[in-house]
Amino acid sequence: MGSIEDAGNIHIPLVDISPYFSGDAVGKQKVADEIRDAFENQGFLQVIGHTVPLDIQDRYLAAIAEFFSLPLADKESVSQSNSKCHRGYERIGGQKLDELDENATPDQKEGFSIRRERPLGRFLEGPNQWPATMPHLKDVYMEYFDAVHQLSKTMFRLIALSLGLSEDHFDYFASDPNSICLCRAHHYPPTPKDSAGRTRGVGAHSDFGALTLLLQDNVGGLEVLHKPTSTWHAVTPIQGAYVVNIGDLMQIWTNNRYKSTMHRVISPLSEHDRYSSAFFNDGALDTIVECISTCLGPGEKPMYAPIRVEDHCIKRYQQSYGAGGTKITV
Numbered sequence: 001m002g003s004i005e006d007a008g009n010i011h012i013p014l015v016d017i018s019p020y021f022s023g024d025a026v027g028k029q030k031v032a033d034e035i036r037d038a039f040e041n042q043g044f045l046q047v048i049g050h051t052v053p054l055d056i057q058d059r060y061l062a063a064i065a066e067f068f069s070l071p072l073a074d075k076e077s078v079s080q081s082n083s084k085c086h087r088g089y090e091r092i093g094g095q096k097l098d099e100l101d102e103n104a105t106p107d108q109k110e111g112f113s114i115r116r117e118r119p120l121g122r123f124l125e126g127p128n129q130w131p132a133t134m135p136h137l138k139d140v141y142m143e144y145f146d147a148v149h150q151l152s153k154t155m156f157r158l159i160a161l162s163l164g165l166s167e168d169h170f171d172y173f174a175s176d177p178n179s180i181c182l183c184r185a186h187h188y189p190p191t192p193k194d195s196a197g198r199t200r201g202v203g204a205h206s207d208f209g210a211l212t213l214l215l216q217d218n219v220g221g222l223e224v225l226h227k228p229t230s231t232w233h234a235v236t237p238i239q240g241a242y243v244v245n246i247g248d249l250m251q252i253w254t255n256n257r258y259k260s261t262m263h264r265v266i267s268p269l270s271e272h273d274r275y276s277s278a279f280f281n282d283g284a285l286d287t288i289v290e291c292i293s294t295c296l297g298p299g300e301k302p303m304y305a306p307i308r309v310e311d312h313c314i315k316r317y318q319q320s321y322g323a324g325g326t327k328i329t330v
């Protein structure tokens, strides 16, 4: 494990997970121990030695850049406002994720959200929207979706080992084909000089699901909060790596042992467009999330009441909409 940054008190580890795939129990446990350390301390790490080929990442990043460069009318033709299940395009300023500052400006990013293709059904189940003017987007997007979903299942296996559970503990949650995994591509345009320092790409928030895998290009801007010192620290881009963080559901499962950490994207003065993609594995809707027995020390009590994933997600979506009309924090 190597430290990619050591600014003040913060340490965001870089973990090579390739020993996990060797099948050797000692190698697997070593990776799981490194992951435990990262989630107990900062709640964030970067992962290399994984199974998503660089070639798929590159083709996907190129495809989302091409999508965001389409005329606005083409993007609006797949607007989320047409969708009953939060699929499709969100324009710049369409979201405001900031949970710390109610006067913050709306997020200076545009997004495109895809889940598994399903008929309209339970919460967030339904059809995707694809732009007619870019017919090749669907194949590359879904190829990437499948590859990163697979990696998220591996990460859940490692999390299980890190908590002293059997390796398949989260398999149903993480692999249910009807789960509500979300893959959202983002485009952050360069910041004009007059708004430098006053806008946010994404306001400060924690992710409310279980696990997030973020692919970012080399522009930078993602920062995580170090709570004890109230200071923000950059997550330096590493080509091909995933930034992995846990969300509020995993914090509930682990009784606060693993930290769901506030993060944001600043809008630095930059000549460059930034592209990123977040994959949220929020799992099987009917799972009951409650304190895992291995996370309860002697004399400790569960800090949260048990909650069903679907109820938790509906509540968080409703809170988000109630707060600002268009705000969705995932």
Ligand SMILES: O=C(O)CCC(=O)C(=O)O
Pocket: 184, 186, 202, 207, 214, 216, 222, 263, 264, 265, 276, 277, 278, 330
């Ligand atoms: O684009 C990024 O770097 C982070 C995005 C993010 O935090 C989110 O979508 O929840």
Ligand SMILES: [Fe+2]
Pocket: 205, 206, 207, 263, 330
């Ligand atoms: Fe986030």
